Amino acid sequence: MEPVIVWYLRMSVIYFIAGVAVGLGMLLWPSESGYYLPVHVHLNLLGFMSMMIYGVGYHILPKFSGRHIYSPQIVKVQFWMANAGLIGMAVSWPFHISGDIPVAETSLILFAVTSLIAIVLFAFNIMKTVKSM
Ligand code: HEM
Numbered sequence: 001m002e003p004v005i006v007w008y009l010r011m012s013v014i015y016f017i018a019g020v021a022v023g024l025g026m027l028l029w030p031s032e033s034g035y036y037l038p039v040h041v042h043l044n045l046l047g048f049m050s051m052m053i054y055g056v057g058y059h060i061l062p063k064f065s066g067r068h069i070y071s072p073q074i075v076k077v078q079f080w081m082a083n084a085g086l087i088g089m090a091v092s093w094p095f096h097i098s099g100d101i102p103v104a105e106t107s108l109i110l111f112a113v114t115s116l117i118a119i120v121l122f123a124f125n126i127m128k129t130v131k132s133m
């Protein structure tokens with residue numbers, strides 16, 4: 001398996017543990033839970049679930065369609081953007097909700113855009129891989 005694909009899977013399970021730990025924290029400290037709900041949700045869904053799908057998809061879909069990944073370079077760029085975007089969102093979100101640090105809103109938006117670009121790169125690369133467009 002390509003090292004970068006192993007890294008997608010590795011980060012996926014790290015986000016799983018982190019996301020579930022935040023969820024447990026929300027149960028233990030319900031008064032703080034409002035700050036961390038979007039962190040919990042996105043670590044689990046954009047971290048664990050999406051990162052697992054990226055890794056498994058990049059490993060399996062080219063084999064199913066008898067092709068090579070369209071752009072191995074995009075796989076790597078997407079990896080860094082998806083991780084930077086998600087970690088940046090997870091750190092910015094509680095500060096944005098609390099309103100303590102005004103710049104948190106700007107940083108949340110910038111990291112959200114980074115996450116979105118990573119998603120678009122995945123969509124483009126995987127579609128180009130499974131079908132000539
Ligand atoms: C030990 C495991 C987990 C714990 C303790 C936990 C805990 C929580 C808590 C306390 C809430 C807030 C509920 C509320 O007050 O409305 C929540 C919401 C949520 N959790 Fe988890 N969670 C866990 C695992 C997961 C996993 C694995 C996923 C997804 C793959 C997930 C997805 C969500 C979502 C989407 C919401 C928001 C639901 C809504 O929109 O109201 N959780 N979780």
Ligand code: HEM
Pocket residue numbers: 037038041042045046049050112113115116119
């Ligand atoms: C670029 C990527 C994404 C961005 C920028 C984003 C942004 C947001 C924002 C701003 C909210 C509202 C949070 C609030 O103030 O309550 C939200 C909620 C939510 N998002 Fe995302 N999201 C992204 C990706 C995803 C993905 C991929 C999933 C699922 C696979 C997802 C699932 C959810 C869910 C379940 C909620 C409701 C959580 C709640 O109950 O508060 N998001 N998202």
